[in-house]
Amino acid sequence: MELVLQLIVTGLAIGSIYALVAMGFALIYGTTHHFHIAHIGVLTGTGYVTYVAATVVGLPLFVSLLVAVAGGALLGTLIVRFLYTPLEERGASHLVVFIASLGLLLAIENLIIMNFGSQALRVVTENLRTAFLVGPLRMTWLQLLTILAAAAFFASVMLILRRTSLGASMRAAASNPELVEVAGRSIRRIHMSVYAIGSGITAVAGFVTTVDAGIVPGRGHNFFIIAVMAVILGGFGSVKGAYWAALVVGLIEALSLLVVPAVWSLVIVFGLFVVVIVARPQGLFVQSAGVGR
Amino acid sequence: MRGTEHGMQGMHGMHGMQAIARNLKILALLAVVALLAAACNGDADDAPAGDAAGDADAAADGGEAMDFPDSVTIGALYPMTGAGASYGEWFSRGTEMAVEDVNAEGGIGGQTDLSVAIEDHQADASLALTLFRQFADRGVPYVMSSYTAPTLTILPVAEENGIMVVNGGGQGSDLADASENLLNTIPFLDDENVVLAEYLSDEGIETAVVIHVDDDSGESALEDFREAFEEFGGEILGSAAHEFGASDVRAQLTQLRGAGADLLYIGSHGQDALNIIEQAREVGFETEMASTSWVVIPEVRASSAAEGLIHTILTYDNPEFDERYRDAYGDDPSIYVTNYYDAVIVFAEAFRHAVENGYGTDGEAVRRSIYEIAEFEGVGGTFSFREDGTVVKPIGVARISGGESEVLRESEAE
Numbered sequence: 001m002e003l004v005l006q007l008i009v010t011g012l013a014i015g016s017i018y019a020l021v022a023m024g025f026a027l028i029y030g031t032t033h034h035f036h037i038a039h040i041g042v043l044t045g046t047g048y049v050t051y052v053a054a055t056v057v058g059l060p061l062f063v064s065l066l067v068a069v070a071g072g073a074l075l076g077t078l079i080v081r082f083l084y085t086p087l088e089e090r091g092a093s094h095l096v097v098f099i100a101s102l103g104l105l106l107a108i109e110n111l112i113i114m115n116f117g118s119q120a121l122r123v124v125t126e127n128l129r130t131a132f133l134v135g136p137l138r139m140t141w142l143q144l145l146t147i148l149a150a151a152a153f154f155a156s157v158m159l160i161l162r163r164t165s166l167g168a169s170m171r172a173a174a175s176n177p178e179l180v181e182v183a184g185r186s187i188r189r190i191h192m193s194v195y196a197i198g199s200g201i202t203a204v205a206g207f208v209t210t211v212d213a214g215i216v217p218g219r220g221h222n223f224f225i226i227a228v229m230a231v232i233l234g235g236f237g238s239v240k241g242a243y244w245a246a247l248v249v250g251l252i253e254a255l256s257l258l259v260v261p262a263v264w265s266l267v268i269v270f271g272l273f274v275v276v277i278v279a280r281p282q283g284l285f286v287q288s289a290g291v292g293r
Numbered sequence: 294m295r296g297t298e299h300g301m302q303g304m305h306g307m308h309g310m311q312a313i314a315r316n317l318k319i320l321a322l323l324a325v326v327a328l329l330a331a332a333c334n335g336d337a338d339d340a341p342a343g344d345a346a347g348d349a350d351a352a353a354d355g356g357e358a359m360d361f362p363d364s365v366t367i368g369a370l371y372p373m374t375g376a377g378a379s380y381g382e383w384f385s386r387g388t389e390m391a392v393e394d395v396n397a398e399g400g401i402g403g404q405t406d407l408s409v410a411i412e413d414h415q416a417d418a419s420l421a422l423t424l425f426r427q428f429a430d431r432g433v434p435y436v437m438s439s440y441t442a443p444t445l446t447i448l449p450v451a452e453e454n455g456i457m458v459v460n461g462g463g464q465g466s467d468l469a470d471a472s473e474n475l476l477n478t479i480p481f482l483d484d485e486n487v488v489l490a491e492y493l494s495d496e497g498i499e500t501a502v503v504i505h506v507d508d509d510s511g512e513s514a515l516e517d518f519r520e521a522f523e524e525f526g527g528e529i530l531g532s533a534a535h536e537f538g539a540s541d542v543r544a545q546l547t548q549l550r551g552a553g554a555d556l557l558y559i560g561s562h563g564q565d566a567l568n569i570i571e572q573a574r575e576v577g578f579e580t581e582m583a584s585t586s587w588v589v590i591p592e593v594r595a596s597s598a599a600e601g602l603i604h605t606i607l608t609y610d611n612p613e614f615d616e617r618y619r620d621a622y623g624d625d626p627s628i629y630v631t632n633y634y635d636a637v638i639v640f641a642e643a644f645r646h647a648v649e650n651g652y653g654t655d656g657e658a659v660r661r662s663i664y665e666i667a668e669f670e671g672v673g674g675t676f677s678f679r680e681d682g683t684v685v686k687p688i689g690v691a692r693i694s695g696g697e698s699e700v701l702r703e704s705e706a707e
Contacts, residue, residue, distance in 0.1 A: 002551075003547065003548065003551050006547045006576075007544055007547055007548070010541075010543045010544045010547060010576075011544070013543075014541050014543075014544075113374070117374075117378075118373070118374030118375060118378050119374075119378040119379060119382075120376070120378075120564045120592075122592070126597070129571065129575060131574075131575045131576070131577065138575070138576055138577050140575050209540060212540065212541070213540035213541065213564075213568050214540075214564060214568075216375065216376070216538075216564075217374075218375070218538075219540065222540075253544070254544040257533070257544050257545065257548050258548075261533065261534060262533050262534055262535060262542075262544065262545045263507045263534045263535070263536065265544075
């Protein structure tokens, strides 16, 4: 039983990292319908921002986290303002935006390699990676921070979506952007806000990854693939669905060790993904897909 | 150009250029396809570009000495990016030092300028195969390879094209006797694990769990350690695999910790090994940890979690070489540096022998010469190869203490 509980802690921690990436992607996709694959670049880029802030500049870790979140929000805003929006204003389809996003991802990763190399860069910290005991269970402060941060961002985003005028604008922009323009709200500004929030949330995952196992240019790919699966499992574009589905994926990944070797855990997740796609295409956690659901 | 093709660039710059080069290669490939289509209707009178392989067959059966060619290029497949980049840096440094030394003497036989083309296989077998085929197309006679799976993958193409492959970094036991075209300048995991298991047995360690990377090298580490450990009376209580480059292995470690073994054996390398060591302490492993020589990269030595880690060590004694390396790179060399230095020296000696005896300058001539020469003078002294292509070098046992490897036991070469 102790092993099961310990694996649940591990699964929640890794699931929370997936959730941070998935919520950011779900918010962006749900509102703008952009398949923003450069989200991987934001995740990786904020990892390097963390490294520079904490190791090169020598800022305290908490300040480095804030710098990473601010850096992520800025990067996301710049991407939509100077790449996606101009394309859409010229009548580009979502496919064209996706291709532009893919090109941007390659550019970001090559820029990172040129400036930082390809070796893993780490933020050496004893404090956050020290384990403490909760009864018989062990947990590091970083794992606890990750779980709490994901939950806090989930609650905050749901609050924004359901209780603020910005949230109402986001939901309206997702379903009927023309009407939003007619009502005098700027779609461009709404999209910039969405990208800032979504990228800022993902930056927390970049921070955690860098402090935990180090950052390398390709580190974000696996996280993104699993996060997108979580977004689809949860209901495409639903922040709530993305959060809960990401936690479920993390738990399955950890608990599957009890029945199959570790290298099969992702196969189980993919299997579940296929079953859900066929049996419940709207997702596991929502009645119908949509950013505010 | 003398020296390595990458020798003029810093490591970061080199990675960046390699990344760009990979993208450019796609465009270049398209251009080549177009050119080939055009060339189908043209004549084929152009002489092959480049090196010595073009005049290889002239005196292949031996006899009269040949003229030394002006230059020869050999290939290298190293992990210059990704989780194995630390090793790639060592491999390339050892290679560059040897090439510099050969050319400082006027080249091979005092006449042939030696250069090496280093390509980045990222520890990926399919990429290694693609890059190796490019070497084959260029008529490269000799390729230094690394990592078990990539090396095993390229061997059939090496045999088809008569290319000699020398591995100085892959340690999977499947590489022994894998091909007549393969030699290894690094001892294998089975040899290291016998030395390690004997030491652990002497220290009273009776049970172990194993975590290993899910590829040929990791499987080899598991099986070789199991065989050696059980031979000395030990028992393996459990094992778990992880993906190469995995960032979180806590679930596997949590499960293994439950077995209550005396020892955690690590069958992984590079950044993976570092993550395992640190995450093992996080999930509560307070037992001894052990691995083979591949675990000791600078990042592992520098980690406080690795304090006390037992590992095998491939020892050599050459203070002059160490001093020169420190002057050039600012830190101590590892055995991986010397393995690839030795690999270049093997080629230079074999190539000189092949030309002087009129065997030709292709891979078959080099291979024939290597077996005729039999003994080579490397960084750590004289070494030789067994019939199965494995090398005879000494193996010791060490423990990480204060960021350094303190040798606990030394053994003589067989």
